[in-house]
Amino acid sequence: MKKIIAIIFILLCAVLFFYNRMPAFEEEISLIEHSISEGQLILVNKAIAVQSEPDNLKLLPSDFAENVVINEDYYLQTEVLQSLFEMFEAAAEDGVENFQINSTYRNQEQQAGLFEEHGSDYALPAGYSEHQTGLAIDIGSTVDRMEDAKEGKWLAKNAANFGFILRYPEHKIDITEIAYEPWHFRYVGLPHSKIMQKKDLVLEEYLDFIKRKGSYMQRIQGVKYVVQYVEEVEEAKAPVGTYEISGNNVDGYIITTRLE
Numbered sequence: 240m241k242k243i244i245a246i247i248f249i250l251l252c253a254v255l256f257f258y259n260r261m262p263a264f265e266e267e268i269s270l271i272e273h274s275i276s277e278g279q280l281i282l283v284n285k286a287i288a289v290q291s292e293p294d295n296l297k298l299l300p301s302d303f304a305e306n307v308v309i310n311e312d313y314y315l316q317t318e319v320l321q322s323l324f325e326m327f328e329a330a331a332e333d334g335v336e337n338f339q340i341n342s343t344y345r346n347q348e349q350q351a352g353l354f355e356e357h358g359s360d361y362a363l364p365a366g367y368s369e370h371q372t373g374l375a376i377d378i379g380s381t382v383d384r385m386e387d388a389k390e391g392k393w394l395a396k397n398a399a400n401f402g403f404i405l406r407y408p409e410h411k412i413d414i415t416e417i418a419y420e421p422w423h424f425r426y427v428g429l430p431h432s433k434i435m436q437k438k439d440l441v442l443e444e445y446l447d448f449i450k451r452k453g454s455y456m457q458r459i460q461g462v463k464y465v466v467q468y469v470e471e472v473e474e475a476k477a478p479v480g481t482y483e484i485s486g487n488n489v490d491g492y493i494i495t496t497r498l499e
Contacts, residue, residue: 261454261456261465261478262456262465262478262479262498263478264454264467264476264477264478265476265478265479266476266477266478266479266480266482267474267475267476268474268475268476268477268482268484268494269473269474270469270471270472270473270474270475270484270492271473271474273484273486273492274290274291274486275471275486275487275488275489275490275491275492276289276290276291276486276488277290277291277485277486278483278484278485278486278492278493279318279374279426279427279428279431279483279485280427280428280431280442280446280485280486280487280493281372281374281485281486281487281488282442282443282446282487282488282489283367283368283369283371283372283488284367284415284416284417284443285363285367285416285417286367287367287488287489288366288367289366289367289368289371289372289488290488292346292347292371293316293344293372293373295316295317295318295373296314296315296316296317296344296373297314297315297316297317297320298312298313298314299313299314299315299320299340299343303323303324303327304324304327304328304331304338305331306327306330306331306335306336306337306338307327307338307339307340308338308339308340308381309339309340310339310340311340313340313342313343313344314343314344314373315343315344315373315374315376315426316344316372316373316374316426318426318428319373319374319376319426322401322402322403322426322428323376323401323403323426325401326394326397326398326400326401326403329397329400329401330390330393330394330397333393335389335390335393337380337381337382337388337389337390338378338379338380338381338390339378339379339380339381340376340377340378340379341377341378341379341422342370342376342377343370343373343375343376343377344370344371344372344373344375345368345370345371346371347365347366347371348365350362350363350364350365350366350368350370350371351364351365369406369423369425374425374426374427375406375423375424375425375426376423376424376425376426377420377422377423377424378390378394378422378424379422384421385421385422386419386421391421391422394424395421398424398432399432399433399435399436400432400433400460401429401432402426402427402428402429402431402432403424403425403426403427403432404424404425404427404432404435404436404441404442405421405423405424406420406423406424406425406441406442407419407420407423407441408441411441411444414441414443414444415441415443425442427442428483428495429459429460429462429464430457430459430460430462430464430466430495431445431466431495433459433460434457434459434466446487446489446493449466449467449468449493450468450487450491452468453467453468454466454467454468455467462497462498463497463498464495464496464497464498465477465478465480465495465496465498466493466494466495466496467493467494467496468487468491468492468493469491469492469493469494470490470491470492471490471491471492475492475494477494477496478496478498479499480496480497480498480499481496481497481499482494482495482496482497483495
């Protein structure tokens with residue numbers, strides 16, 4: 240009996256080893272047309288400025304979702320909209336009905352005006368705000384403060400399922416150097432949002448984590464991903480699969496491959 244159990248254990252370990260083994264990096268990927276200052280994972284903070292204005296902005300329609308109030312013209316990068324819609328739809332299914340959009344993309348002039356009007360206690364200087372990326376969105380509640388509202392609590396728990404992170408959590412102020420903002424969400428896409436949630440990492444920490452690891456594999460929501468860091472070069476190798484490339488806005492790229 241003990242021998243049978245031992246054999247089963249060995250076979251199980253072998254299956255798990257081959258199932259989770261890193262695939263070969265066989266596909267040649269050109270990075271010539273990509274910029275380290277563009278993509279879903281670019282870092283923008285008090286020390287690192289946004290380098291270019293997004294060229295794929297799209298208007299959020301006033302009837303975007305039934306549980307969201309949109310009173311002004313707000314724009315986000317096109318790639319964010321579907322995930323945002325799916326997130327609000329999921330919230331509605333859970334009975335969370337009172338969201339309000341308070342801010343999205345701001346251009347250089349708008350950010351400069353906001354900083355001049357309100358100062359550093361309320362806004363970042365022009366060039367250093369995530370809102371200039373078109374990937375950040377301030378989401379409020381029509382019934383309560385976000386730190387207390389059902390809407391804020393639902394997002395804090397579930398936003399990562401749709402590619403969004405709470406960018407400035409209360410327990411990471413020493414790293415982000417930004418006060419707790421329970422309304423400020425940033426799109427980074429899957430699998431990154433789920434990995435960051437699981438490991439309790441903010442964007443600064445996560446990009447450092449990827450760089451230290453070089454490459455790693457993670458299964459998220461039933462899909463296997465390989466994430467790798469590549470320095471600023473003209474071409475790289477990646478596993479064969481569907482991939483996305485993002486700069487980190489500092490010194491290199493993150494290649495995210497979804498294995499088929």
